Amino acid sequence: MCGIVGLFLKDKALEPKLGEMLTAMLITMTDRGPDSAGIAIYGGERAGRTKIVVQSDTPDLAFAGLDAKIGEVVGGRVTMSVKSTHAILDLPTGTTAKVRAALAGFEGAIRLMSRGDSLEIYKEVGLPRDVAARFDLAQMSGTHGIGHTRMATESAVTTMGAHPFNTGDDQCLVHNGSLSNHNSLRRKLRRDGIHIETENDTEVAAAYLTWQMQNGLTLGDALERSLDDLDGFFTFVVGTKDGFGVVRDPIACKPAVMAETDQYVAFGSEYRALVDLPGIENAHVWEPEPATVYFWSHSQAPTRTEKAA
Amino acid sequence: MQTVDLQETGLRALNKMLHAQSETTNQTAWEILNPKGAHAIACGLNAPIEVTVKGSTGYYCAGMNQHATVNIHGSAGPGTAENMMSGTVVIEGDASQYAGATGHGGLLVIKGNASSRCGISMKGIDIVVHGNIGHMSAFMAQSGNLVVCGDAGDALGDSCYEARLFVRGTVKSLGADCERKKMRPEHLEILQDLLTRAGSDAKPEEFTRYGSARNLYTFDVDNASAY
Numbered sequence: 001m002c003g004i005v006g007l008f009l010k011d012k013a014l015e016p017k018l019g020e021m022l023t024a025m026l027i028t029m030t031d032r033g034p035d036s037a038g039i040a041i042y043g044g045e046r047a048g049r050t051k052i053v054v055q056s057d058t059p060d061l062a063f064a065g066l067d068a069k070i071g072e073v074v075g076g077r078v079t080m081s082v083k084s085t086h087a088i089l090d091l092p093t094g095t096t097a098k099v100r101a102a103l104a105g106f107e108g109a110i111r112l113m114s115r116g117d118s119l120e121i122y123k124e125v126g127l128p129r130d131v132a133a134r135f136d137l138a139q140m141s142g143t144h145g146i147g148h149t150r151m152a153t154e155s156a157v158t159t160m161g162a163h164p165f166n167t168g169d170d171q172c173l174v175h176n177g178s179l180s181n182h183n184s185l186r187r188k189l190r191r192d193g194i195h196i197e198t199e200n201d202t203e204v205a206a207a208y209l210t211w212q213m214q215n216g217l218t219l220g221d222a223l224e225r226s227l228d229d230l231d232g233f234f235t236f237v238v239g240t241k242d243g244f245g246v247v248r249d250p251i252a253c254k255p256a257v258m259a260e261t262d263q264y265v266a267f268g269s270e271y272r273a274l275v276d277l278p279g280i281e282n283a284h285v286w287e288p289e290p291a292t293v294y295f296w297s298h299s300q301a302p303t304r305t306e307k308a309a
Numbered sequence: 310m311q312t313v314d315l316q317e318t319g320l321r322a323l324n325k326m327l328h329a330q331s332e333t334t335n336q337t338a339w340e341i342l343n344p345k346g347a348h349a350i351a352c353g354l355n356a357p358i359e360v361t362v363k364g365s366t367g368y369y370c371a372g373m374n375q376h377a378t379v380n381i382h383g384s385a386g387p388g389t390a391e392n393m394m395s396g397t398v399v400i401e402g403d404a405s406q407y408a409g410a411t412g413h414g415g416l417l418v419i420k421g422n423a424s425s426r427c428g429i430s431m432k433g434i435d436i437v438v439h440g441n442i443g444h445m446s447a448f449m450a451q452s453g454n455l456v457v458c459g460d461a462g463d464a465l466g467d468s469c470y471e472a473r474l475f476v477r478g479t480v481k482s483l484g485a486d487c488e489r490k491k492m493r494p495e496h497l498e499i500l501q502d503l504l505t506r507a508g509s510d511a512k513p514e515e516f517t518r519y520g521s522a523r524n525l526y527t528f529d530v531d532n533a534s535a536y
Contacts, residue, residue: 252425252444255387255405271365271386272346285365285384287405287424290444 002163002176003029003149004256006237006244006267007277008296014263014278015043019140023132025266025273026147030128032176032269033149036162037131038123040172040239043142045118050093050169053113053120054103055086055159062108063087073102084134085159086113086122093117096169111160116170118143118241123162143298146239146267148174154182155200165206168213170241175202176269177233177254185229205230209238223247223293237267243297252290259283265296311336316343320350330356332376346386351379354396371398374415390417393434406443409436412453418507425462428455431472437507447474448484456503458511466519470526474519475500477511485535488522 005025009015019041026037044051056062059082066087067080074095081088091099096115103110114121122135128149132138148163155161164172179185182201185208190196194207208229212222219240226236227250235254238245246267248256259266259274261283268274271285288294313323323341330336339360344350348367351360354377362370365383372391381389384402393412400408403421410426412434419427419436425443428436433453441459448464450472460478467484473496474487483489492513500513525532 253406257405270346270367271384272367275345275365286403290425 001032001151003032003269003273004146004174004176004235004237004267005029005148005269005273006144006146006239006246008144008243008265008298009263010265011263015143016141018043018142018145020138021277022145022147023138024276025268026128026132026137026149028273028275029147029149029269033151034127035152035157036123036125036150036159037128037148038121038150038162038164038174039132039135039137039145039147040114040119040121040164040174041137041140041142041145042118042120042170042239042241043140044120045241048093050091050096050115050117051120052089052091052096052099052115053086053122054089055111055113055123056108057085057159058108059085059087062106062110066106066110069106070099070102073099083122083136085124086135088120112166114164114166114172116166116241119166119170119172119239121164121166121172123148123164124159125157125162144239144243146172146174146237146244148176153178154202155198158198160198161200161203163202164239165203167206167209167238170239171209171219172239173202173206173209174237175205176235177249179205179230179232179234181231201232205234205236219245220293220295227291235269240295240297242299243295245293245295246288247293248288248290250291256288257285258288259285310338310340312340312342314342315347315350316345320347324349324352327351327354327356327358327360327377330354330358332356334358344383348386351377354379357396365402374398384421385419390415390434393417403440404438409434412436414453416503416506420508422459428453428472431455435503437503437509439507439509441478444481445484447472447487450474454499454503456500456507456516458509466521468525469521471521473499475516476519477516480517480519483519486522486525487519490518490520492516492518 071078076092079090163174179201182204235248341362344364346367350370352372355375357376359378361380367386369388371379374393374396378397381400385400385404387405390398391410393415395415399418404419404423406424407426409417410429417436419438422440423442427442427446429448431450431453435454437456444462447466450469454473457476461480463482464484466487497513
C-alpha cells in the first residue's frame with residue numbers, strides 16, 4: 001500500500017494555496033504510507049534560470065558555502081536556500097549537468113533530489129505530517145504538484161527510496177504498487193548506462209521512463225510502452241512542467257480517484273484525500289480506466305498523449 | 310430518526326451504536342452525516358434497521374451486512390457490501406472496485422456505474438447496476454444474480470460457476486468458460502423482480518443472459534491453459 005495525491009490548478013487564484021491543499025491531502029493519506037513522504041511542486045520558473053534541489057544527511061557540513069563553490073563551477077551567479085536537509089540552488093540555465101558532475105566531489109554526500117526550471121522535490125523518512133512541517137510545504141505556492149506517502153514493500157525505508165523520483169528535467173514519478181521484474185530490468189538498464197542508485201522498484205520504473213525518453217520517446221509514449229515492459233502492480237502519477245499524467249496497470253487493483261472542477265483536477269488514492277478541496281461536493285469524480293494514459297496540461301486541452309513531454 | 314455526525318462521534322463509536330441495535334430495537338432509522346470517505350462505515354450490522362449515509366464512503370461500507378438497509382447518498386469506495394449476508398444496500402452514485410464481492414445474500418443496488426471486479430466470487434447475492442460495470446466482474450461467481458443495465462467491461466464472468474449474469478448493453482469480452490445463454494421464461498421472471506426491486510424501468514426482454522459453459526468444472530488436460 002502507498003498513498004498518492006496530485007493537484008493541478010486551473011484557477012490561478014488558488015496558486016498561493018497549492019502547498020497548503022496538497023499538504024492536507026498528503027497527511028490524510030498517512031494510513032496508506034507512514035514510512036516516508038515526499039512532494040514534487042511546480043512553480044517559480046524564471047527566464048534564464050533553472051534549479052536543482054539537493055539533499056544531505058549532514059546539511060550543516062554539506063551546505064556551508066555550497067552556493068559559492070557551485071558559483072565557481074558554473075562561472076555565474078548561484079543562490080541557495082536551505083530547508084532542513086534540502087537545499088534549493090538557483091542556477092543559470094544550462095549548467096545543471098556541470099553542477100551535477102561537480103557535486104560528487106564535494107563533502108557531505110550530496111544527493112540530487114530534482115532538476116528543472118520549475119520542479120522542486122522534497123522527500124524524507126518519517127510521517128507525512130512531520131516531513132511536511134520540516135520543509136514548510138504548506139507555505140509553498142505553485143501551479144501543480146504531486147505527493148506520495150510510502151509503505152515500503154520492495155526495499156529499505158530511506159530518503160532515496162522515498163518518492164517522488166526525478167526522471168528528467170522537470171519530470172517526476174510516484175508509484176503505488178510493486179513491480180516484480182525490477183531486478184532484471186535494472187540489470188538491463190544499467191548495461192545501457194542508466195544510473196540507478198538503490199534496490200527500489202520504483203526507481204527502476206523512473207529509470208525506465210528516462211531511458212525511453214533518451215531514446216526519443218515522449219513521456220506519453222514511454223508510459224504506453226511501460227504497460228508492456230513493466231510486470232507487476234502500479235498506479236503511476238507523473239509530473240511534467242505543464243501538468244501531470246496518470247496510468248494504471250491493466251489489472252488496476254491499486255486504487256485511484258480523480259476529481260475535476262472549473263478550478264482544478266485532483267488525484268487521490270482514495271476519495272478521503274479529496275474531501276476538503278473547494279467545491280468537491282459538485283466535482284466530477286471518477287476512476288481512471290486501466291491501461292489508459294491520461295494527461296492534464298496547462299499548455300493544451302486534456303489529451304491522451306502529452307505534446308510537450 | 311437518530312442522526313450521527315461522524316466527524317464528531319468517530320467511526321468506532323458509531324459502529325458500536327449500530328451494532329448494539331437488536332432485532333427488536335425501536336431506533337430503526339439512522340442518518341450519518343459527514344462520512345468524508347471514511348472506511349468501514351456501518352460494517353457488520355445485524356438488525357433490521359435503515360441507515361442512510363449522507364455523502365461518499367471509503368472502503369468496505371456496509372460489509373458483512375445482515376438484515377439492515379444501508380443507503381449511500383454519494384459514491385462508495387472499494388469493497389462496498391463485501392460479503393453481505395442479507396438486507397439491502399443502495400448506492401446512489403458510483404461504486405469502486407469489487408462491490409458485493411463474495412456476497413452470500415441480500416440485494417445490492419448501484420444507481421451509477423460499478424468499477425472492476427463487481428460481484429467477484431459472489432455466492433448468492435443479487436446485484437443490480439443501473440450503469441456500466443468494469444473488467445473482471447463476476448470472476449468465479451458461484452451463485453446469485455448480477456444485472457447490468459449498461460455495458461460490461463473485459464472478461465465478464467471468467468471461471469464462473471452457477472451465477473446468472475444479465476447485461477442489457479454490450480460486453481467488451483467474455484472471460485474463460487463464460488458464454489451467452491438462452492433467456493427462458495423463468496429468467497425473465499427473476500429479472501423483472503430484481504429490476505422492480507432495484508427501481509429500474511428497464512425491460513427484461515432487452516437483456517442477454519450469460520453464464521458458465523461448465524467446461525472448467527473438473528480438470529481436463531485439454532483445458533490446462535485456461536485454468
